[in-house]
Amino acid sequence: MLNTHENHTNRMTAEFEDSVSDMNQPTDAELAHYVIDLLDDNAQHLTAVTAKRLSVARSLAVSQLASQQGLNHSGHVLARFGDQIERHRIMSTAIAVGAMLLAFYAAQHFGFNSNLEEGDAFLLASDLPPEAYADKGFDTWLVSKND
Amino acid sequence: MATAKELSDFLEAVERRAFKQTAYAVRDDHAALDIVQDAMMKLATKYADKPLAELPMLFQRILQNTMRDYWRRQKVRNLWTTLLSSFGGSAEGGDERDPLETIDVEDDSDEPHAQLERSQTIKLIELAIQKLPARQREAFVLRYWEEMDVAETAKIMGCSDGSVKTHCSRAVHSLATELKKQGLDKLGITGSIAMSKSLKS
Known part of the structure; x- marks a missing residue:
């Protein structure tokens, strides 16, 4: 009986010691955060060469962005010009058609004038005087003469 | 859209961690620096139009993909190295060593x-x-x-x-x-x- 009680007491003591030991052991999450804190701290103490190299890499990336944004700006200017053209497409078409009509009229007009000039030149260079063409009986006389 | 100043500040905040993370993955500081630089350039070139809040996630994604590309190239290179070295003689067989056993314990009493x-x-x-x-x-x-x-x-x-x-x-x-x-x-x-x-x- 006494032996059983002693065993029980020993078991209880062992369990208590285990539980105290477990309480001192960090959990996985605590360990993870501890590890990360150490790594974070360590990452802030890089060698000068590595830090310099990272700084150069960063500068290259930033200058790349800056040059790209410059290109985008000029691209925007062209795009804006294109938008203007798109927006006034109907008006542009109307202007183009008007210009074509004007050109056609001008061609016709100058063509008519040149025909007149040619007619005048023919009359002046002819054997008959110009008054003969204006005489109403001339055509009749010409036909009867041919007959 | 991030400005040049915002991108610079962001990269400055993450570059050291990114380097260490990459170095743990590839176990080569020079390769890690190259990978981080590649990731920075890709971020600046392809994702500059994204808002600033999206940059951390994008950068991590680019970094992880760049690491994977590195591993793929290494795999191909290692394949050729193994093939060529099999003609040249046997390796030392040191691959199975536990890296934890190879730590140099600093014995600096100062x-x-x-x-x-x-x-x-x-x-x-x-x-x-x-x-x-x-x-x-x-x-x-x-x-x-x-x-x-x-x-x-x-x-x-x-x-x-x-x-x-x-x-x-x-x-x-x-x-x-x-x-x-x-x-x-x-x-x-x-x-x-x-x-x-x-x-x-």
Whole structure:
């Protein structure tokens, strides 16, 4: 009986010691955060060469962005010009058609004038005087003469 | 859309962590620097039009993809190296060594004991992180170091939320096991965590 009680007491003591030991052991999450804190701290103490190299890499990336944004700006200017053209497409078409009509009229007009000039030149260079063409009986006389 | 100044500030804030994370993954500082630079350039070139708030996630995604590209190239290179070296003679067989056994313990009596202990602990932790499988390390770094939530981590890793949780849990468990194997008390971890807990409470 006494032996059983002693065993029980020993078991209880062992369990208590285990539980105290477990309480001192960090959990996985605590360990993870501890590890990360150490790594974070360590990452802030890089060698000068590595830090310099990272700084150069960063500068290259930033200058790349800056040059790209410059290109985008000029691209925007062209795009804006294109938008203007798109927006006034109907008006542009109307202007183009008007210009074509004007050109056609001008061609016709100058063509008519040149025909007149040619007619005048023919009359002046002819054997008959110009008054003969204006005489109403001339055509009749010409036909009867041919007959 | 981020300005040049905003991008510069953002990169300055993340570049050191990005370098260390990459160095743990590729185990080569020069390659890690190249990868980080590539990631920075890709971010500036292709994603400059994105809002500033999206940059951390985008940068991590680019960084992880650039690491994967590096691994693919290494795999092809290693294949050729193995093929060529098989004609040239047998290897030394040193691949199976545990990296934790190869740490040079600094024996500088001038350095304070705590500083030495700390640097040794960091070395052990870094090696333990390097020993983690790639996906577990990726999940651990993104969740705990970059403080991203499960959904963001899953998006970057291209897997489900459940997979992220599993990878994270396994990573933390592996780290804990590895560090406990080395002796947490010996490394001073137990004491430090207990102290920080008591300070918080």
